Amino acid sequence: MSRNPQLNEHGELQHLLTTEGLPLAILRRILDTAESFVGVTERDVKKVPLLRGKSIFNLFFEPSTRTRTTFEIAAKRLSADVINLNIAASSQSKGETLLDTVDNLSSMHADMFVVRHSQSGAAHLIAHHVRPDIRVINAGDGRHAHPTQGLLDMFTIRRYKRDFHNLRVAIVGDILHSRVARSQIHALTTLGVPEVRVIAPKTLLPARVERLGVQVHHDMAEGLRDADVLLMLRLQSERMLSAHIPSTQEYFKYYGLTQEKLALAKHDAIVLHPGPMNRGVEIDSAVADGGQSVILPQVTFGIAVRMAVMSILASN
Amino acid sequence: MKLLIRNGHLMDPANGIDAIQDVSIVAGKILGVGPPPPGFHPNREIDARGLVVCPGLVDLSARLREPGFEYRATLESEMAAAAAGGVTSLACSPDTDPPLDEPGLVEMLKHRARNLHLAHVYPIGALTQGLEGEKLTEMAELRDAGCVAFGQADRPLASARVMMQAMQYASTFSFRVWLRPQDASLADGGVAHDGEVATRLGLPAIPVCAETLALSNIILMARETGATVHLCRISSAEGVSMVQAAKRQGLAITCDVAANHVHLSEMDVGFFDSNCHLIPPLRGLKDRDALRTGLENGTIDAICSDHAPVDDDAKLLPFGEAEAGATGLELLLPLALKWSAEMRLPPSRAIARITSEPARVLGVNAGHLTPGGAADLCIFDPEHYWKVEAATLKSQGKNTPFLGIELQGKVKYTLVNGNIIYQG
Amino acid sequence: MSPLPDAEVLLARLIDRIRPDLTQATALVGIHTGGAWLAERLHRQLGPVLPLGTLDVSFYRDDFDQTGLRPEVRRSNIPFEVEARHIILIDDVLYTGRTIRAAINELFDYGRPASVRLATLVDRGGRELPIAADYVGASLALPPDTMLVLVQDSEGKLGLDLHPRNLPKA
Numbered sequence: 001m002s003r004n005p006q007l008n009e010h011g012e013l014q015h016l017l018t019t020e021g022l023p024l025a026i027l028r029r030i031l032d033t034a035e036s037f038v039g040v041t042e043r044d045v046k047k048v049p050l051l052r053g054k055s056i057f058n059l060f061f062e063p064s065t066r067t068r069t070t071f072e073i074a075a076k077r078l079s080a081d082v083i084n085l086n087i088a089a090s091s092q093s094k095g096e097t098l099l100d101t102v103d104n105l106s107s108m109h110a111d112m113f114v115v116r117h118s119q120s121g122a123a124h125l126i127a128h129h130v131r132p133d134i135r136v137i138n139a140g141d142g143r144h145a146h147p148t149q150g151l152l153d154m155f156t157i158r159r160y161k162r163d164f165h166n167l168r169v170a171i172v173g174d175i176l177h178s179r180v181a182r183s184q185i186h187a188l189t190t191l192g193v194p195e196v197r198v199i200a201p202k203t204l205l206p207a208r209v210e211r212l213g214v215q216v217h218h219d220m221a222e223g224l225r226d227a228d229v230l231l232m233l234r235l236q237s238e239r240m241l242s243a244h245i246p247s248t249q250e251y252f253k254y255y256g257l258t259q260e261k262l263a264l265a266k267h268d269a270i271v272l273h274p275g276p277m278n279r280g281v282e283i284d285s286a287v288a289d290g291g292q293s294v295i296l297p298q299v300t301f302g303i304a305v306r307m308a309v310m311s312i313l314a315s316n
Numbered sequence: 317m318k319l320l321i322r323n324g325h326l327m328d329p330a331n332g333i334d335a336i337q338d339v340s341i342v343a344g345k346i347l348g349v350g351p352p353p354p355g356f357h358p359n360r361e362i363d364a365r366g367l368v369v370c371p372g373l374v375d376l377s378a379r380l381r382e383p384g385f386e387y388r389a390t391l392e393s394e395m396a397a398a399a400a401g402g403v404t405s406l407a408c409s410p411d412t413d414p415p416l417d418e419p420g421l422v423e424m425l426k427h428r429a430r431n432l433h434l435a436h437v438y439p440i441g442a443l444t445q446g447l448e449g450e451k452l453t454e455m456a457e458l459r460d461a462g463c464v465a466f467g468q469a470d471r472p473l474a475s476a477r478v479m480m481q482a483m484q485y486a487s488t489f490s491f492r493v494w495l496r497p498q499d500a501s502l503a504d505g506g507v508a509h510d511g512e513v514a515t516r517l518g519l520p521a522i523p524v525c526a527e528t529l530a531l532s533n534i535i536l537m538a539r540e541t542g543a544t545v546h547l548c549r550i551s552s553a554e555g556v557s558m559v560q561a562a563k564r565q566g567l568a569i570t571c572d573v574a575a576n577h578v579h580l581s582e583m584d585v586g587f588f589d590s591n592c593h594l595i596p597p598l599r600g601l602k603d604r605d606a607l608r609t610g611l612e613n614g615t616i617d618a619i620c621s622d623h624a625p626v627d628d629d630a631k632l633l634p635f636g637e638a639e640a641g642a643t644g645l646e647l648l649l650p651l652a653l654k655w656s657a658e659m660r661l662p663p664s665r666a667i668a669r670i671t672s673e674p675a676r677v678l679g680v681n682a683g684h685l686t687p688g689g690a691a692d693l694c695i696f697d698p699e700h701y702w703k704v705e706a707a708t709l710k711s712q713g714k715n716t717p718f719l720g721i722e723l724q725g726k727v728k729y730t731l732v733n734g735n736i737i738y739q740g
Numbered sequence: 741m742s743p744l745p746d747a748e749v750l751l752a753r754l755i756d757r758i759r760p761d762l763t764q765a766t767a768l769v770g771i772h773t774g775g776a777w778l779a780e781r782l783h784r785q786l787g788p789v790l791p792l793g794t795l796d797v798s799f800y801r802d803d804f805d806q807t808g809l810r811p812e813v814r815r816s817n818i819p820f821e822v823e824a825r826h827i828i829l830i831d832d833v834l835y836t837g838r839t840i841r842a843a844i845n846e847l848f849d850y851g852r853p854a855s856v857r858l859a860t861l862v863d864r865g866g867r868e869l870p871i872a873a874d875y876v877g878a879s880l881a882l883p884p885d886t887m888l889v890l891v892q893d894s895e896g897k898l899g900l901d902l903h904p905r906n907l908p909k910a
Contacts, residue, residue: 206510
C-alpha cells in the first residue's frame with residue numbers, strides 16, 4: 001500500500017480520501033473547477049446536467065446533517081441521484097460489517113460513495129475494497145481527514161488572499177482530535193504557504209505535530225501576531241467532560257478568539273470556522289459576525305468545491 | 317527407532333556447537349553428536365548437507381485460540397503451523413474463553429495438545445480469576461495441572477496493590493510471573509504508537525510512558541517482593557534501558573520481544589494497514605533499533621512469535637476497530653535469522669534467541685541437543701527464499717505485516733521426540 | 741488540398757453579415773475558447789453597447805462519460821438578463837453540433853431568450869444533430885480525422901490551424 005491510494009495508475013484522482021500527498025496540480029484543478037461552479041451556484045438555475053444518471057450514496061456511519069446536506073446539494077446541482085443512508089441507525093447495529101454494507105450498496109449500481117465514519121481510515125478501507133469503477137469521497141473519518149472541508153477552506157483563502165506564497169496561517173484549537181486541522185495543514189503546505197502555525201494547549205496537540213510542517217504555539221497572542229488567516233476549530237463538547245481542558249470559560253479566556261486577540265493579527269486578516277460554532281467557547285460572537293469573518297462565504301464555497309470534487313472524480 | 321542426521325551444520329548454542337556434525341537419535345532422545353558410534357545402524361538417515369540442524373524452536377507466546385475462539389483457529393491448525401515453523405515447544409497465553417484460570421481447562425488443553433503428537437505445549441496460567449485483574453487464581457493447583465508461569469496476557473491488573481500481592485504470592489511458591497508492561501489508563505483507547513504516524517493518520521495513540529510507567533512499577537515490586545518476573549513484548553528504547561538497568565541490579569527479570577517489532581516500525585502502518593495493528597503498537601525507528609541492540613547485548617532474552625491468528629472479518633475493519641495481532645509461528649525462524657543477518661551477527665546468535673534462551677525463561681528442559689535430551693529438532697535450509705502467502709501458511713490466521721514479502725530460511729524437517737512431525 | 745482561408749478575412753465577412761440584424765435587444769455570447777475571442781472582436785466592432793457574455797459548456801457536454809471533464813474549465817459569464825433577449829451565439833468551428841446543443845441548454849439555464857441565432861467562422865459540415873448556422877464565414881470540406889482550431893497570436897491576430905485529430909493542439 002505504498003502508492004497513494006487515492007490516485008490511479010495515471011496519477012489521476014480516483015478517490016478523495018485526504019489532502020495529504022495530493023499533487024499540487026490536482027489541488028489547483030479542484031480549486032479552479034470550483035471557481036466555475038461558483039458561477040453556476042449564483043444563477044437562478046443552479047443546476048448543470050453533468051452527472052445526470054449517476055447515483056451518489058451518502059453513507060453516514062456517524063450522523064451529521066450539516067455535512068450530509070452540503071454533499072446532497074452539491075450532487076443534486078450536478079443532476080446526480082442522491083441516496084442518503086444513515087447507517088449508524090440501521091444495519092451496523094444488526095451485526096452487518098462495514099464492508100457488507102458497502103458490498104450491498106455497490107450492487108445497487110452506486111457510482112460514488114460519500115463516506116462519514118467515526119474511525120480514522122474507514123474511507124481508505126472502503127476505497128480499497130470497492131469495485132474499480134466506484135469513487136469514494138471521504139466526508140470525515142475519525143480524527144484523520146476531512147478533505148473537502150480542507151479544500152473549501154483553501155478555496156476561501158484563495159478568494160480573499162489570492163496568493164498562498166506569502167501567507168501566515170494560524171490554526172487554533174483542538175488539533176489533536178481534528179480531522180479538519182490535518183486536512184488544512186496538508187493542503188496549506190502543498191499550496192506553498194510558508195508559515196503554518198498551530199495554537200493550542202499541550203493537551204490538545206498530537207505528538208510530534210511539528211513533523212507535519214507547522215510551528216507550535218501555546219500562547220495565542222504570540223501565535224496570532226501578524227497572521228493573515230485564522231482557522232478556528234470547533235471544540236467538541238466531549239472534551240469538556242474529559243481532562244483535556246478544565247472548563248470552557250478558561251478555554252475561551254486563553255484560546256477563544258475575541259476582537260482584542262484578533263487585533264494582534266494583520267488588519268486585513270480573515271477568520272474561518274468549519275462550523276457549527278460554539279460561540280463564547282472558541283469564538284466570540286463579535287468576531288464570528290464581524291467584518292473579518294468569512295464563515296458564511298465558506299458555506300457557499302463548500303457546495304462549489306464539493307461539486308468540483310464530484311465532477312473531477314466522476315470524469316477520471 | 318534409530319535416526320541419523322548426516323552432514324548438517326549443527327547449531328546448538330546451549331552446548332557451544334556451530335559446526336558440521338552428525339546427530340544420532342535413538343528412542344526419541346539424542347544419542348550423540350559427531351560421528352555415529354560404531355555399530356549404530358539407523359533405520360533412517362536424513363541427509364542434511366547444506367542445511368542447518370538446530371534445537372526445535374521454543375516460542376514464548378502462541379495463541380492457539382482454544383478454548384473459545386475456534387472460529388479463528390483451532391488447536392489442530394495452529395499446532396500444524398508450529399510444526400511448519402520448526403517450533404517444538406510453545407507457551408500458550410491464558411487469554412482463551414474461558415481463560416486458563418481452572419485446572420480442568422489446563423488439563424483439557426494439555427490433553428488435547430498431547431494427542432496431536434506435535435509440539436510440547438506449556439500453558440501460562442491466568443494470574444487472576446477470569447483475567448479480571450482482581451482476585452488471584454489457585455496458582456499451585458494450576459501448576460500441578462501443568463502451568464509453567466502465570467500472567468494476564470494483554471489484560472490489566474486492577475491496581476498496583478493486586479500486582480504487589482500477585483508477585484508476593486507467586487514468589488512464595490517460586491512461580492514465575494509474566495507481565496506485559498502497559499499502564500491501562502494511559503493506553504486506554506489507543507491503537508498506535510504516539511508518534512508521527514498516529515499524528516498524521518489521526519489514530520488514538522499509546523504513549524511510550526504507558527510502557528515505562530508500568531515497567532517502573534513492575535521492576536520496583538520485583539525488587540520489593542523478590543518475584544521472578546518475565547516481561548513480555550517490550551516495545552520501546554526507553555523500556556529496554558530500564559530493563560537493562562534492572563538486570564544490572566541483579567533482579568530476577570527476563571524479557572522478550574515480538575519478532576514483528578524487531579523489524580517493523582510505525583512507518584509500516586502506511587495507509588492504515590490493519591495487519592500492522594499489533595499489541596504493543598509498532599513504535600518509532602529509534603525504538604526498533606534499540607530492540608535490535610537489546611537482543612544483541614542480552615537485555616532482551618528471547619524473540620517470540622506473538623502468534624495471534626485473527627479471522628479476516630476481524631481484520632477487514634477500520635484500523636482502530638480491527639482486532640490486533642498477527643500470525644507468527646511460521647515466521648519466527650526467518651525473522652530471527654533476518655535480525656542476525658541485518659546485525660551482521662552469526663546465525664547461531666539468532667538461534668539462541670529462539671531456542672536455548674526462551675527455554676531458560678520458560679524453565680523447561682528444551683532448546684538444546686545434549687545427549688540424553690529429547691530429540692526435538694529443527695532442520696532448515698538457510699538459503700531458501702520464500703514468499704509469505706496466505707495460501708501457503710498453515711495457520712488459520714493469514715494476517716501478517718509480512719504478507720507478500722520474501723524471507724530467507726525455510727524449515728525442511730521438524731522433529732519432536734525423534735518423530736518427524738513436519739517435512740517441507 | 742487548398743490552403744486554409746485567412747481567419748481575419750472570414751471574421752470581417754461574418755461581421756458584415758451580422759450587422760444588418762442587430763437590434764436594441766441583441767446580445768453576443770461566445771463559446772470558450774475560440775468563440776469567446778470572436779465574440780470579443782465582434783463586440784468591439786459592432787458596438788460596445790451590446791451586452792457580451794461567454795459560455796464554457798464543459799458542464800453540459802454529452803461526452804463526459806467518454807472524455808471526462810476538460811482539465812481547464814472556465815467560468816461562464818452572462819452579465820445580463822437573458823430573458824427576452826435576441827442572442828447571437830458565436831463559435832469558431834461548427835462541426836457535429838454537439839457543442840452548440842450544450843451551449844443552448846446552458847443558455848436556457850440563465851433564462852428564456854426571445855431568440856437564439858448561431859454565428860460561426862467556419863462550417864465544416866459533419867453534423868450529428870439538426871443544427872444549422874445563421875451566419876457563416878466560410879464552408880469548408882475537411883477530412884474527418886482532422887481538427888480545425890482557431891488560434892490567436894500575441895497581437896490578437898486570429899488564424900486557423902488544422903491538426904490530426906489524435907494529437908493535442910500545440
